[in-house]
Amino acid sequence: MTTVYATDSRFADHEFTGYSHPEHPGRVQAVWELLEATKIVNDLHHLQPTPVATDVLRLAHSDELINQLAQISGQDRLVLIDHDTYALPESYEIARLAAGATVQATEAVLNQQAKNGLVVVRPPGHHATINRAMGFCLLNSIAVAARVAQRIHQVERILIVDFDVHHGNGTQDIFYNDPGVYFISTHQSPFYPGTGYIDQTGIGAGDGYTLNIPMPGGQGDENYAAVFDEIIYPAAKRYQPELILVSAGFDAHWVDPLANMKLSLMGFAQLTRKLVRMAEEFCGGKIIFVMEGGYDLQALSHGILNVGYALLAQDEVSDPYGPAKGQEPDVSKLIEQIKGIHNLP
Ligand SMILES: [Zn+2]
Structure with missing residues (x-):
């Protein structure tokens, strides 16, 4: 069984021209170059994605958002949707391609054409809500893929773990009332986008199926590992997911220019391996x-x-930067508090 690798050269075509924006094509180009240089691409099964159809987008997004992006695609200039979220005429197509890469990698795994998947896309997606593009995100790729797994492949329990340093407010919004998608997010708080508090746990039938782990800056490898072992693992075990999707952001690294966490690449790798082991154990x-x-x-x-x-x-x-310096704060009280809210053993 193979690992499917979904990416496309067009992900470099979404670019803010004029001044430097942190979410730029160099990000995806750096990933492509390293995967080529290390020859790991030879071990991966490349999937050439196609853009998702509008009907598929509607599984996660409102016509209001879809029409807004479609309208921008008909203009001939860059549009600022908010002060940090931009769209070019081609951005709608590229965002649909990012969603397509995520959907098609997920389907390859569900159809047992691949064991697991790596999706390298931009723009990112986890801030895009049902009806709003924000926080560099236009369409919520992981949410669209979860909806396809749920509605087309009848997957009843999907776990989404979001370890990007920012709260995945868009993913939370889309599945807030849905017990079929368990959304767990670790994030810096207080921080952008100002959501993801511990008492946001879902609503209606979805009550209890959103689990937020907001943490002050300064958390590193040890505290993140404790959070994964003491909260995320037992929560996943209780839920028994049939599929795990991961919003993999690396802005909780100690060198990241936008945030204040202290994870190292070794720390991220350990969290990654914990998630892979969970998938082996549960699904x-x-x-x-x-x-x-x-x-x-x-x-x-x-x-x-x-x-x-x-x-x-x-x-x-691979960890060219090494570990962060300094002590981590005490996170044990927060862990106990969150375990209490979610009745975790
Ligand atoms: Zn982020």
Whole structure:
């Protein structure tokens, strides 16, 4: 069984021209270059994605958002949707291609054409809500893929783990009332986008199926590992997911210019391997990692490389930066508090 690798050269065509924007084509280019240089691409099964159809987008997004992006695609200039989210005429097509890569990698795993998947896309998606593009994100690729798994492949329990340093508010929004998708997010708080508090746990039938782990800056390898072992693992075990999707952002790395966490590449690799082991234990190894944020090119590209090693069950870990310096704060009280809210053992 193979690891499917979904990416496309067009992900470099979404670019803010004029001044430097942190979410730029160099991000995905750095990943491609490292995966080529290390020859790991030879071990991956490349999937050439196609853009998702509008009907598929409607599984996660409103016509309001779809029409807004379609309208921008008919103009001949860059549009600022909010102060940090931009779209070019071609961006709608590229965002649909990113969603397509995520959907098609997920389907390859569900159809047992591949064991697991790595999706290298941009723009990122996890901030895009049902009806709003924001936070560099236009369409929520991972949410669209979860909806396809749910509605077309009848997957009843999908776990989405989001370890990007920002709260995945868009993914939370889309599945807030849905017990069929368990959304778990670790993030810096207080921080952009200002959501993801511990008492946001879902609504209606979805109550209890959103699990937020907001943490002050400064958390590193030890505290993240504790959070994964003491909260995420027992929560996943109780839920017994049939499929795991991961919003893999690498902006919690200690060198990242946008955030203040202290994870190392080794720390990220350990979290990645914990998730792969969970997939082995709960759902026959069915796991797909989808690239989200990460604004230091070396941390991002080596982080993705290490995901590739983990998916291929290779022992290698690449960490040119090494560990962060300094002590981590005490996170044990927060862990106990969250375990209490979610009735975790
Ligand atoms: Zn982020």
